[in-house]
Amino acid sequence: MKNTALTHVHESLGAKMVPFAGYNMPVQYEGVNVEHEVVRTGVGVFDVSHMGEFLLTGPNALALIQKVTSNDASTLTIGRAQYSCLPNGKGGIVDDLIVYRMKEEQYLLVVNASNIDKDWDWISSHNDLGVEMRNLSDDYSLLAIQGPKAVEAMQSLTSVDLSAIKYYHFEVGPFAGIEHVIISATGYTGSGGFEIYCKNSEVEQVWNKVFEAGASFGIKPVGLAARDTLRLEMGFCLYGNDIDDTTSPLEAGLGWITKFTKDFVDSETLKAQKEAGVTRKLVAFEMIDRGIPRHDYRIMDAAGNEIGKVTSGTQSPSMKIAIGLGYVTVANAAVDTEIFIEIREKGVKAKVVKLPFYKA
Numbered sequence: 458m459k460n461t462a463l464t465h466v467h468e469s470l471g472a473k474m475v476p477f478a479g480y481n482m483p484v485q486y487e488g489v490n491v492e493h494e495v496v497r498t499g500v501g502v503f504d505v506s507h508m509g510e511f512l513l514t515g516p517n518a519l520a521l522i523q524k525v526t527s528n529d530a531s532t533l534t535i536g537r538a539q540y541s542c543l544p545n546g547k548g549g550i551v552d553d554l555i556v557y558r559m560k561e562e563q564y565l566l567v568v569n570a571s572n573i574d575k576d577w578d579w580i581s582s583h584n585d586l587g588v589e590m591r592n593l594s595d596d597y598s599l600l601a602i603q604g605p606k607a608v609e610a611m612q613s614l615t616s617v618d619l620s621a622i623k624y625y626h627f628e629v630g631p632f633a634g635i636e637h638v639i640i641s642a643t644g645y646t647g648s649g650g651f652e653i654y655c656k657n658s659e660v661e662q663v664w665n666k667v668f669e670a671g672a673s674f675g676i677k678p679v680g681l682a683a684r685d686t687l688r689l690e691m692g693f694c695l696y697g698n699d700i701d702d703t704t705s706p707l708e709a710g711l712g713w714i715t716k717f718t719k720d721f722v723d724s725e726t727l728k729a730q731k732e733a734g735v736t737r738k739l740v741a742f743e744m745i746d747r748g749i750p751r752h753d754y755r756i757m758d759a760a761g762n763e764i765g766k767v768t769s770g771t772q773s774p775s776m777k778i779a780i781g782l783g784y785v786t787v788a789n790a791a792v793d794t795e796i797f798i799e800i801r802e803k804g805v806k807a808k809v810v811k812l813p814f815y816k817a
Contacts (some may be wrong), residue, residue, distance in 0.1 A: 459479055459507075461506040467484060467504065472485065472678070474485075477507065477681060478571035479570065479571070480507040482504075482507060485682045486680055492682075493686050493775070495676075496603050496650075496679055497648050497815075497817075500602065500604035500611075501678070501679035502600055502667055502676065502677070502678055503679050503684055504669075505652075506598040506660065507570035508538055509572070509573035511591065511592055512593055515587060519562075520588075521586050521588045522564055523721060524721055525579070525721065525722055526542065526543060526744070526787055527706055527723075528715070528716055529719055530558075530564070537558055538555050538557045538627055539556045540714055541552075542554065544721065545720075547702070548727065550702065552696055553696055553700060553711075558630075560676070568593065572594060577591040598655055598657050598660035599652060599657045601645070602652075603644045603646045603679075603687075604646075605649055605817075606671075606674045611671070622642040627640060627643070632653060635663060636778075638654065639653070639655075640653060643682065645693055647691035647813060647815065677699075689769050689813035690773055690776070690780070694782075697766045698769045707727060707735050708740045712731070714767065717731075737784045738788060738790040739782055739783070740783060740785055740789075742798075742808060742813060743814070744805065744806075745807055748805035749770060749779045750767045750770030750800070750807070752783055754770070754800060757796070758796065761797075765786065767798060768783050768784065770782060770783075773815070785809075792809055
């Protein structure tokens with residue numbers, strides 16, 4: 458089990474620690490609902506240093522990224538980031554990731570913790586272009602400072618105008634007394650804020666200064682449990698639950714990051730799937746009757762036929778209702794379609810809804 462550079466800090470704060478993607482991670486401090494609420498209304502901080510970072514450098518770096526990712530990275534200018542995925546050559550997804558254009562011929566790929574080795578091997582296997590690849594995952598830390606008060610709370614820590622950084626843009630500059638920090642207007646909560654990349658040796662100083670600066674704003678540390686409820690309220694996919702090696706980006710509603718203006722791994726397969734039409738779709742649903750949907754629960758139609766499976770589900774802290782995502786047959790995917798989630802061998806009524814669940 459790996460620790461992040463801040464594991465001792467989380468333990469001293471009384472966090473409940475759990476194994477996650479090979480790391481010892483804080484799942485909660487005060488409680489999921491409290492931590493969820495502070496991100497929706499104020500500012501909270503996640504240690505997500507378990508995420509992986511690959512640096513790709515050289516004249517063919519873009520060509521390699523274009524080959525292995527589904528989105529069109531040629532549109533990226535320096536200082537911009539892009540959500541994308543790695544198709545697996547069989548119509549599924551190796552991982553989803555964020556691509557940052559750092560310099561003219563340099564890109565940073567940020568991947569999921571559980572897939573670091575798998576992604577590295579996959580990208581390396583396609584690197585016949587002489588691109589220099591460096592795996593920085595064990596050397597860098599990542600803090601997600603999220604919530605509507607993040608800009609105001611953090612501005613005293615940097616000379617960079619935080620309010621001027623647009624969504625999915627970033628700056629490299631001083632932050633919390635450390636030079637050359639990546640300040641990225643990204644995150645997986647839907648409540649605004651930043652993700653801060655720095656070296657492991659620097660992150661404790663950054664953490665402490667972030668909490669000093671945010672004290673008057675009611676800043677709190679937030680664990681992975683609230684990160685999951687926050688992302689689910691927005692309908693953001695979680696790898697291993699909603700997307701994996703058996704789901705295509707088109708089935709998952711990720712057609713918007715699947716660009717057929719270029720050739721990439723699986724582009725022909727996915728183009729054919731788009732033209733033929735998918736047979737199942739990832740849908741969002743709200744429970745009408747009482748019950749909480751969980752991963753792998755069966756989804757049924759009114760006649761009791763199995764039409765799919767739940768991929769993510771929870772009781773929404775913001776909306777006080779049970780919500781979920783799941784794959785269903787296309788015939789049952791339209792908004793307002795009545796479906797039934799099998800909970801304890803009983804069909805519990807739900808309905809398909811439009812994303813996001815939570816609207817600020």
